[in-house]
Structure formats: C-alpha cells, structure tokens
Amino acid sequence: MAEVKAHTRRASKGRNYGAKHPEREYQDNTRITMLNLRRLGSFRYDIRDILAHTDIDEALASALVANVIAKASRVSIADAKDYVREIQAQGGLHQDVADDICSLMDRYSKYR
Numbered sequence: 001m002a003e004v005k006a007h008t009r010r011a012s013k014g015r016n017y018g019a020k021h022p023e024r025e026y027q028d029n030t031r032i033t034m035l036n037l038r039r040l041g042s043f044r045y046d047i048r049d050i051l052a053h054t055d056i057d058e059a060l061a062s063a064l065v066a067n068v069i070a071k072a073s074r075v076s077i078a079d080a081k082d083y084v085r086e087i088q089a090q091g092g093l094h095q096d097v098a099d100d101i102c103s104l105m106d107r108y109s110k111y112r
Contacts, residue, residue, distance in 0.1 A: 035072035036110040043108045050100050060092060077109045
C-alpha cells in the first residue's frame with residue numbers, strides 16, 4: 001500500500017509577519033558623552049588655538065588633535081581625556097594645557 005502524506009504548508013515567499021523571533025539581546029541604552037559633531041569645526045579651531053600657544057612639536061600637536069577628535073567622536077569623551085592625561089604623563093603636554101583641552105572637550109560634549 002502506498003503511504004499517504006499529510007498535507008504540509010508551503011513556506012511563504014513574502015514576509016512572515018507572524019513569525020516569532022528568538023530572544024534578542026539588546027544593547028544597554030545608557031547614553032555616553034561624546035563630541036558634538038555639529039560643532040566640530042569650532043572644536044578643531046579652539047584646540048589648535050590652545051596648542052599654538054605652547055611649545056610642543058607641530059607633528060605631535062597634529063597627531064594629538066586627530067587622536068583626540070577620533071576618540072571623542074567615536075568612543076567617548078572619557079577615553080579622550082584619558083588619552084590626553086596619558087600624553088601628559090609621558091611629558092608631551094604641560095598640566096595647564098591638558099586641563100584646558102579636557103575642559104574644552106567638556107564644553108563641546110553631547111550625550112549620544
């Protein structure tokens with residue numbers, strides 16, 4: 001005798017709106033202070049102005065500006081401040097210049 005197959009549903013070709021998704025792990029939605037990218041030009045001008053009044057090497061100043069902007073806009077202001085303090089500990093910056101840069105980052109920060 002031939003076996004009779006039970007009728008099976010054909011898979012939908014379109015979206016399956018009724019499908020249940022497995023438990024998703026959502027990212028924590030805490031907000032982090034980051035650089036306000038709408039004011040990036042002003043920030044760049046001000047940080048270069050601070051560094052222009054010091055006696056640090058132009059190549060170090062350019063690298064410092066680029067790294068601070070990258071860290072403050074992509075990671076967080078806290079990591080950018082840690083980077084500035086690290087450069088200060090290595091002897092690349094004076095205490096007052098590092099404080100000015102950190103306060104400048106606070107002024108140009110935004111929660112994202």
